[in-house]
């Protein structure tokens with residue numbers, strides 16, 4: 097184990113993917129900032145299609161921008177690789193404006209050249225192949241995309257993540273709204289991440305995103321994740337069950353004998369066991385309503 101979650105106990109709630117009237121969203125950037133702030137979010141990223149958002153240019157001069165929510169700059173691009181496979185990619189960072197382009201390789205190269213944090217968006221919704229996740233230097237993949245539920249029901253994309261983790265254990269799982277706030281798909285507050293960072297600033301949040309010190313959720317919370325030697329101890333919001341998930345069929349489950357909810361559990365990875373031989377282990381929890389949360393590989 098890499099003992100990923102041993103830093104601060106400051107957790108910041110954020111949504112890394114949303115759209116405004118700068119592309120096909122239903123609300124202006126300022127309305128979106130107000131909405132998420134009122135819902136208790138600590139940060140959001142504005143990631144319009146082919147529009148590199150710049151907070152200072154677009155909202156910095158507005159006196160009515162709330163100060164207690166951090167707004168990250170970002171963009172969403174899409175395009176095809178040389179095999180003709182179609183991708184949507186969310187990038188966080190400060191970018192020059194980009195021209196609409198079908199050529200994914202050159203678009204991604206431009207973003208990487210500007211130090212982007214690259215997220216493969218909704219691969220299941222897009223119809224990506226498993227191997228597509230390994231074709232570009234993604235930092236993270238959306239394992240849950242809330243708005244996909246309105247579009248084709250393909251919100252959950254966990255197999256893409258687990259398949260890739262067999263090859264590289266530094267790909268992180270993100271849960272995001274991809275909110276458009278339109279009458280035909282109004283969904284928001286459905287998927288978010290909780291980031292363990294030293295403070296709420298763009299450098300701190302991006303540093304934590306690069307280090308993977310965050311978890312993804314559609315409801316339940318990890319309050320504490322402790323790893324010591326081969327033992328993992330967790331304190332969470334009330335849950336129905338927890339899994340330690342490894343490669344392939346490797347795993348373990350924790351559940352109360354009488355089916356009641358609980359908030360504390362631990363797993364020990366015995367030397368020589370399947371989980372000890374697994375190329376990665378991650379935690380997954382489920383609450384009484386069936387909502388789930390996922391840590392990054394520990």
Ligand SMILES: [Zn+2]
Nearest residue numbers: 172184217218
């Ligand atoms: Zn998209």
Ligand SMILES: [Zn+2]
Nearest residue numbers: 113115172274
């Ligand atoms: Zn989107």
